[in-house]
Amino acid sequence: MTARLRLAAAAAGAFALALLPTVSQSSTTGTATASAARPAVHPLRHAAPADDPVLAAPLPTSQCVTQLHRACYSPLQYRTAYNLDPLYRHGITGAGRTIVIVDSFGSPTIQHDLDVWSAHWGIASTQVDVVQWGQVPAFDPKNSDMTGWAGETTLDVEAAHAVAPGARIVLLETGVAETEGPTGIPEMMSGINHLVDADQADVVSMSWATSEAEFPGFGQGDYTSLTTLRYAFQNAARHGVTLTASSGDGGGDSTRLDAAWPAGDPLVTAVGGTELTLDDQGRRTAPDAAWSGSGGELSKVFARPHYQDPVRSVVGAHRGTPDISMAGSPNGALWLYSSYDPANTGWTADGAGTSESSPLFAGVVALADQAAGHRLGVIDDQLYALYGAHAKGIVDVTTGSTGASGYTAGPGYDQATGVGTVDAARLVRELAQF
DSSP states (O other), rough: OEEEEEEEOOOTTOOOBBBOOOOEEEETEEEEOOOSSSSSSSSSSOOOOTSSBBBBOOOOOHHHOOOOOOSEOOHHHHHTTTTTTHHHHTOOSTTTTTTEEEESSTTTTTHHHHHHHHHHHHHHOOOOOEEEESSSOOTTTTTTHHHHHHHHHHHHHHHHHHHTSSEEEEEEEEOOOOOOOTHHHHHHHHHHHHHHHHTTOSEEEEEEEEEGGGTTTGGGOOOOOEEHHHHHHHHHHTTTOEEEEEOOOSSTTTSSSSOEEEETTSSSSEEEEEEEOOTTTTTEEEEEEEEETOOOOEEEEOEEEEEGGGGGHHTTTTTOSSSSEOOOOOOTEEEEEEEEGGGGGGGEEEOOHHHHHHHHHHHHHHHHHHHTOOOOSHHHHHHHHHHHHHHHTTTOOOOOBOTTSSSSSSSSTTTTTTTTTEEEHHHHHHOOOO
């Protein structure tokens, strides 16, 4: 049973959070193009009925390509692609660690859906403890804001569980309606802060974001409306809690200083998206490439953190994103199961976007926490040190590019994929021994 705890939000008058730019995605090519409007008003995960039919059971990748005209993957294929099985054989599953997922509204059927999803793939399910922060309204399957967030919640929870099946999951639900800019973030920050203080978080994954430019005062060079919200991240850092966040689905923008937040915060690991090309068993038939829709920018608010000194020739004086990347392309989406909408209960190949990338990497961090026997904290320090040491757990991504104004992947660090992607068995060991 899902444990539901209703807690009073500390921040009064909190509203909703705006997400990254609205994008149009091509399921056949995995491309994304940013809309004219900079802010978006819905989660980074997009449901397109023509591309995401609800099925009674998942299809193998070869049938997806034939019937849906794009690839779709199972968590078992990810186990092979990211070299996770050697960890599982040694009992490194994320056991004893807690991944916090932060979403508005949540999903009323998340425990049931994770149980069904896990059973289908022969994976042990896990407890999802739901913390309702603020006045979370009753779920209405006819409310598009709620169903959008329920889909996001499903993706976040199932993706994290795909990598760290032994980890406990805490779903932090906030009772906000999605609008634009910083609205709603105060409630999310107070909820994260509470869980950190309560020792209920080892890793926090955030598959939402807003442009720095949407915070009041940005145009005048006054960033206090953003920086005053960092207290939860600073508290997390003091407690050794790792924070991960989606880098965005707008394709990146190399023409302006304006990063996605929280991904652009120096205390957060920004996770970009790649496109995997796998056979039915999860073996790569081509190297990973930068997903064209993955976000990546330079921050105007934050200067280059010390851990990015080795890549100063790329990022200059500014905090650059992303830091690292994992699967995110719609051409290779993760199979999801959901039942929050009675009219659309079943399986969809709909786990994509950097909304997928962040919880996948949060799962890797949970594995490393278990292997190390302690929390890893602000993991960017270790990632860039390992990158500089040419560690085998970090796999360079040298092909592909992001949006029309984005970046091209090449040897070494770039703002298409950061330091690259992961060989989990090696990276977890390297992080644990750091």
